[in-house]
Amino acid sequence: MEHELKTLTARLLAQRWLPRGDKLVRRALVDETFRLELDRRLADVGLRLLDNPYAAHVGVALQPELAEPVFGAGREYAASNLGLTRDEVALLVILWALIVLPKRQRQVTRRELVDDGQTDLFGGDKPVAHGDAVSGTLTEASLIADFGPRLGGRTKVRNFMLGKLARLGFIERRNGLVTEGPLLDLALDYRVMADRIIHGTLGEILEAAGHAPPESNAFELAEVLPDEAEALDEED
Known part of the structure; x- marks a missing residue:
């Protein structure tokens, strides 16, 4: 076990995230x-494992109490410890709302992108899906047309x-399409953001642009997370 622990720890530090299906990651989730x-x-080095059962990857992050000692000296820390500007943070939140919120609703209801929910009587018994089966795509052209003028052109x-x-x-770009990257669902806290977006000002902006997030009951989706985490560990 010692070699496997060293290997997984080193890979997490070097690569920042690993796929949930990785052999050693799966062991960490079930053992x-x-x-x-x-x-x-x-x-021991001030880090914690990021493990969201709905995300396709795991990663590492600073323990909350160390964020200020590590990043507090930089002026940009007030907005982001990744050096993101306010406009970039705003775009990141928009992308999260357009990709992760609809994906989470499909995961909770065990529906895939091609499923209308009427053909599978036992869909609720299926394991939570990840990846292309539930994560949608956005076209760069429509994203820029709708939000470009608000974000600097x-x-x-x-x-x-x-x-x-x-x-x-956070995202992947391919042939004019924007899809979910390893950190989009992993690094942003669903419990904190979902209800604020669905019922807040950003929800109104998205709706005006024709991209309204699903009218899902954010509280109910948030409440299901702990149970799902336990269920996923048992399935794995």
Whole structure:
């Protein structure tokens, strides 16, 4: 077990995130002894494992109490410890709302992108799906047309902002399409953001642009997370 723990810890530190289906990651999710030792080793250097059962990846982050000592000296920390500007943070939140919120609703109801919910009588018994089966795509053209003027212009959004978010791992860009990256669902806290977006000002902006987030009951989706995490561990 020692070699596996060293290997997984080193890979998490070097690569920042790993797919949930990775052999050692799966062991950390189902082997309590292995997970406790992994958590201890990460905690020794001020880190914690990011494990969202609805996300397709796991990653590492600073323990909350160390965020200020580590990042507080930089002026940009007030907005982001990744050096994101206010406009870039705004675009990131918009992308999260347009990709993750609809995806989460499909995951909770066990529906896939091609499923209208009428053909599978036992859909609720299926394991939570990840990846392309539930995660939708956006076209860069429509995204820029709807939100570019609010975020500094088309050129800025296309050539700089989307590229930066892709390099950081929040999104992936391919043939004019924007899809979910490893960190989009993992690094942003669903419990904090969902209800604020659905019932807040951003929800009104998205609706005006024709991209209204689903009228899902955000409280109910948030409440299901702990139970789902336990169920997923048992399934794995």
